[in-house]
Amino acid sequence: MKAIVTVMLKNGVLDPQGKAIGQALATLGFAGVGEVRVGKRIELDLAETDPAKAREAAEAMARALLANLVIESFSVEIV
Template identity: 80%
Template sequence: MKARVTVMPKAGVLDPQGKAIGHALAGLGFQGVGEVRAGKVIELELAETDPAKARAEAEAMARKLLANMVIESFSVTVG
């Protein structure tokens, strides 16, 4: 079963990569872009076939390794 973990900086945490992307977009002529936040997506192929157990396993992985819980939040989708 596939799981997708999306990790993003928490609100209020400085995001220099997002700021750089926002400036680059403005420099390329894309107007009207507000705040830009940059994160990461991790796709996992899990042996687990039960969706609830797969979600719990992916969430445990995110808490222990994939996300820095001090400055990042995450979401998990399974399917």
């Protein structure tokens, strides 16, 4: 199964990369762009064939390694 882990900075945590992208877009002439936030998308190929167990495993991986839960939140999608 494939698990997609999306990791985003929590609301309220400053996102300098997003800010930089927003400014660069304005410089390039794109108008009407408000807040920009940047996160990570991690695609994992898992040997597990049971969707529930695959989700559990991916969530454990996110908690252990992929996300810094102090400043980031994550969501898991099984496809």
